[in-house]
Amino acid sequence: MSGLIGTGQLVRLFLRLDRVHLPLWIVGIVGIVAASASAVQGLYTTPELRAGYAATVTNSPAAIAMSGPPQALDTVGGITLFEINLTAAVGVSLMAIFLTVRHTRAEEEAGRTELLRAGVLGRHAPLAAALIVVGGASLLVGLLLAASLTGLGLPASGSMLFGSSMACLGVVFCAVTAVAAQLTEHARAALGMSVAVLGVAWALRSLGDVRESALTWASPVGWVQAVHAFGAERWWPLLLPVATAVGLTAVAVELTRRRDVGAGLVPPRPGPARASHLLSSVPGLALRQQRSSLLWWSVGLFLAGLAFGSFGEEVTTMLEDNPELGELLGGGGDDLVAGYFGLILLILVLIVACFTVSSVQRLRSEEAAARAELVLATRTPRASWQLGWLGVTAVGTVLVTLATGVGVAVADTLVSGSAERFGELLAATAAYLPAIAVIGGLAAALHGWAPRLSLLVWVVLAGCFVVGWLGDLLEIPEAVRNLSPFNLTPRMPLESMDWGVALSLSVLAGLLLALAVLGFRRRDVGVA
Amino acid sequence: MDAPIVVEQLHKSFGSTHALDGLDLRAEQGEVHGFLGPNGSGKSTTIRVLLGLLRPDAGRAVLLGGDPWRDAATLHRHLAYVPGDVALWPGLSGGEVIDLIGRLRGGLDETRRAELLRDFELDATKKSRTYSKGNRQKVALVAALASRADLLILDEPTNGLDPLMAEVFQTWIRRVKDEGHTVLLSSHILAEVEALCDRVSIIRAGATVQSGTLADLRHLTTTTVIAETVRPADGLAGVTGVSDLERTDGRVTFQVDTKHLDGAVAHLSSLGIRSLISHPPTLEELFLTQYGDRLPEHAGSGQPGADSDQSGAVSDRSGADSDQAGADPGQQRGVEGGRP
Numbered sequence: 001m002s003g004l005i006g007t008g009q010l011v012r013l014f015l016r017l018d019r020v021h022l023p024l025w026i027v028g029i030v031g032i033v034a035a036s037a038s039a040v041q042g043l044y045t046t047p048e049l050r051a052g053y054a055a056t057v058t059n060s061p062a063a064i065a066m067s068g069p070p071q072a073l074d075t076v077g078g079i080t081l082f083e084i085n086l087t088a089a090v091g092v093s094l095m096a097i098f099l100t101v102r103h104t105r106a107e108e109e110a111g112r113t114e115l116l117r118a119g120v121l122g123r124h125a126p127l128a129a130a131l132i133v134v135g136g137a138s139l140l141v142g143l144l145l146a147a148s149l150t151g152l153g154l155p156a157s158g159s160m161l162f163g164s165s166m167a168c169l170g171v172v173f174c175a176v177t178a179v180a181a182q183l184t185e186h187a188r189a190a191l192g193m194s195v196a197v198l199g200v201a202w203a204l205r206s207l208g209d210v211r212e213s214a215l216t217w218a219s220p221v222g223w224v225q226a227v228h229a230f231g232a233e234r235w236w237p238l239l240l241p242v243a244t245a246v247g248l249t250a251v252a253v254e255l256t257r258r259r260d261v262g263a264g265l266v267p268p269r270p271g272p273a274r275a276s277h278l279l280s281s282v283p284g285l286a287l288r289q290q291r292s293s294l295l296w297w298s299v300g301l302f303l304a305g306l307a308f309g310s311f312g313e314e315v316t317t318m319l320e321d322n323p324e325l326g327e328l329l330g331g332g333g334d335d336l337v338a339g340y341f342g343l344i345l346l347i348l349v350l351i352v353a354c355f356t357v358s359s360v361q362r363l364r365s366e367e368a369a370a371r372a373e374l375v376l377a378t379r380t381p382r383a384s385w386q387l388g389w390l391g392v393t394a395v396g397t398v399l400v401t402l403a404t405g406v407g408v409a410v411a412d413t414l415v416s417g418s419a420e421r422f423g424e425l426l427a428a429t430a431a432y433l434p435a436i437a438v439i440g441g442l443a444a445a446l447h448g449w450a451p452r453l454s455l456l457v458w459v460v461l462a463g464c465f466v467v468g469w470l471g472d473l474l475e476i477p478e479a480v481r482n483l484s485p486f487n488l489t490p491r492m493p494l495e496s497m498d499w500g501v502a503l504s505l506s507v508l509a510g511l512l513l514a515l516a517v518l519g520f521r522r523r524d525v526g527v528a
Numbered sequence: 529m530d531a532p533i534v535v536e537q538l539h540k541s542f543g544s545t546h547a548l549d550g551l552d553l554r555a556e557q558g559e560v561h562g563f564l565g566p567n568g569s570g571k572s573t574t575i576r577v578l579l580g581l582l583r584p585d586a587g588r589a590v591l592l593g594g595d596p597w598r599d600a601a602t603l604h605r606h607l608a609y610v611p612g613d614v615a616l617w618p619g620l621s622g623g624e625v626i627d628l629i630g631r632l633r634g635g636l637d638e639t640r641r642a643e644l645l646r647d648f649e650l651d652a653t654k655k656s657r658t659y660s661k662g663n664r665q666k667v668a669l670v671a672a673l674a675s676r677a678d679l680l681i682l683d684e685p686t687n688g689l690d691p692l693m694a695e696v697f698q699t700w701i702r703r704v705k706d707e708g709h710t711v712l713l714s715s716h717i718l719a720e721v722e723a724l725c726d727r728v729s730i731i732r733a734g735a736t737v738q739s740g741t742l743a744d745l746r747h748l749t750t751t752t753v754i755a756e757t758v759r760p761a762d763g764l765a766g767v768t769g770v771s772d773l774e775r776t777d778g779r780v781t782f783q784v785d786t787k788h789l790d791g792a793v794a795h796l797s798s799l800g801i802r803s804l805i806s807h808p809p810t811l812e813e814l815f816l817t818q819y820g821d822r823l824p825e826h827a828g829s830g831q832p833g834a835d836s837d838q839s840g841a842v843s844d845r846s847g848a849d850s851d852q853a854g855a856d857p858g859q860q861r862g863v864e865g866g867r868p
């Protein structure tokens with residue numbers, strides 16, 4: 001096993017490099033999930049209350065699409081799981097994906113792996129060390145989740161089962177990412193591929209659970225939810241993710257054997273000897289750098305929009321079958337449909353905001369890679385460089401937002417057979433643009449003033465998700481919720497457009513942008 | 529117009545690191561100015577201040593008559609830059625990068641671009657991520673040299689080039705110089721500095737230790753003397769400027785400050801010289817002295833051209849030898865390590 005020499009040293013190195021990242025992920029995930037779980041306790045104390053809850057969500061495709069199969073809802077544990085599934089599963093998977101990319105392809109892209117391997121490191125040591133660190137982090141998250149659920153007074157066996165299932169999910173996505181990292185030369189592309197796998201897995205599970213078909217079993221998320229913690233409680237479904245993780249790791253090892261350090265599997269083709277007209281300006285350069293990621297985000301969010309948009313009509317169908325449910329939930333059928341769309345649009349635009357932030361943060365990677373100085377040593381003023389990139393980010397954000405809205409609207413039109421809501425849904429999506437602009441402006445201002453703190457914007461975005469998705473459950477005060485620009489934006493089509501809010505948010509975004517330019521003019525370049 | 533680059537008493541800190549500690553630098557119009565110093569001595573930092581990328585904490589930096597921080601964009605019309613560690617956009621071909629940088633600077637000379645690609649044997653269709661370090665450097669060099677800028681700022685431009693390409697580089701720098709342009713050349717390759725530079729500045733720990741022509745600098749250092757004398761070579765230690773005295777049966781080896789060579793030789797001759805070998809510092813010795821801890825006592829006072837008058841006499845005596853040393857092709861060797 002000479003291929004593994006030095007793995008131990010690398011593990012220590014990764015742990016040291018991750019001394020901020022790892023605790024942030026672990027504490028973040030466990031903290032939010034435990035807080036949500038604790039909020040559920042004490043709400044559903046009687047069988048009647050639990051039956052009411054079960055009746056509501058069992059008949060709600062939206063809830064099932066988002067959260068998972070309705071099972072064991074006659075127990076507090078089952079209800080707790082239903083409430084925390086999305087946050088826990090997505091949190092663990094994203095942690096595994098981001099950390100794995102960080103320690104495999106991103107390192108290699110920066111050329112550091114080459115240095116390491118030239119020393120006394122085995123060929124497979126970087127991969128092995130990444131798997132150990134990320135696998136270990138997933139296990140730790142699982143363990144802490146189990147401990148916190150048990151601490152809340154839920155049965156230990158179910159808590160343990162749930163914790164283990166989340167750990168397994170993390171391990172699967174670590175392995176998925178390890179393979180993706182071998183396939184492409186770019187950290188970004190590896191990240192994109194892995195997140196896409198997560199998206200597809202989630203969509204398959206949603207479709208499978210909503211339609212009660214076997215499609216669920218095609219998804220790793222479906223497998224880990226099939227353990228039915230607090231219900232039937234079976235451990236065997238966890239064999240699937242474990243076996244998959246082992247298989248994918250073997251694939252990744254085999255791929256490592258077949259390629260050179262720094263290279264992908266697909267050999268690069270030669271490019272043009274002369275630059276096209278596009279490459280004459282900073283925006284042209286920025287567009288050229290982002291066009292493929294822009295395409296993938298648009299396609300991905302369009303598909304996600306299609307998937308979640310297609311459930312809207314089921315709310316209507318369900319209400320037709322079950323008229324008393326509408327009364328129980330208070331409010332007419334149209335309101336319920338509108339409420340469903342309001343909720344999924346919120347989640348989708350939060351994902352759009354992730355595109356915006358990562359696009360803004362390319363400023364930082366340009367600077368860190370010392371490519372910014374090549375441009376800034378020409379007659380390009382700093383503000384032009386900055387605004388040139390951000391302009392492309394802005395246009396890209398509008399495109400991705402529209403792709404999302406069109407996806408939702410098209411699916412709804414196809415499923416319901418009428419284009420009645422098309423314009424409404426598109427407008428509802430577009431209404432979030434000022435909120436996204438504020439987050440993008442914040443990312444830019446952080447880059448302008450304190451590039452080292454760039455990570456903070458992700459924390460803010462996670463906060464927006466928490467108040468938007470878990471705000472009711474956690475009983476977060478209105479004043480706190482309204483710190484999120486996404487919360488301030490009216491949830492159309494249920495609520496009506498508020499131009500005052502849109503204008504204020506736009507002005508705020510503009511101020512943040514001005515601040516970004518001002519900050520970047522004052523600071524040293526290349527210290528990012 | 530004033531000199532294209534004037535830096536006086538420049539200070540710059542990064543946290544607790546005092547990267548520049550009162551640095552002086554002056555490059556005159558039309559000269560190739562060598563910029564030397566051990567690793568981490570502040571060459572790249574100075575260059576980045578001159579490019580307006582870093583804001584100095586104190587001191588004065590004047591670039592082409594303007595303030596490099598405030599007027600960065602306007603000044604950059606007239607200059608071209610090759611960074612020490614060239615990073616390119618991985619998805620763009622070399623040709624695309626050259627055109628992009630050229631256009632952002634305000635156009636490049638097409639004939640020159642073609643000539644340079646040919647001379648440097650660069651395949652412009654390769655994607656940047658597939659270029660070797662040397663080839664990435666060539667891309668930046670072609671972009672800079674094709675610009676016909678008045679001022680070239682080059683940060684270790686040849687540290688990835690093979691000797692053949694380093695030769696091509698020298699030819700092009702001479703051509704640029706003949707056209708009257710100014711070049712600031714930071715380098716660790718002494719033969720290159722010797723071949724190209726009119727004047728050099730040597731810095732150490734963020735401050736200039738010497739500045740002047742290479743001949744000037746030679747006089748400011750020590751000469752090695754090996755002699756056999758009739759009478760035991762006592763009392764040499766007392767002669768001004770003598771150091772590193774070593775005696776092995778009748779033979780004596782020592783270093784002497786070049787300006788005190790006369791006194792030392794006079795003392796030896798009073799002891800009766802049997803044989804005498806003396807050689808002026810080789811370029812390497814020169815730099816090692818400046819980089820290392822064994823600084824001659826007058827170093828540090830080294831304002832540009834300061835001591836040149838008094839050492840004029842010594843210049844003639846050691847002139848022949850020093851030329852020989854400089855021409856030694858074996859000297860193309862970096863001194864990255866500095867003196868331990």
Ligand SMILES: Nc1ncnc2c1ncn2[C@@H]1O[C@H](COP(=O)(O)OP(=O)(O)OP(=O)(O)O)[C@@H](O)[C@H]1O
Binds near residue numbers: 527543571573
């Ligand atoms: N962005 C930065 N942050 C912190 N320290 C820095 C930064 N840039 C440079 N330094 C420090 O400043 C000092 C001078 O560095 P500089 O890069 O200017 O040296 P150099 O003379 O170019 O060295 P080399 O010959 O290795 O290229 C070093 O100690 C370096 O560690």
Ligand SMILES: [Mg+2]
Binds near residue numbers: 612
């Ligand atoms: Mg340097």
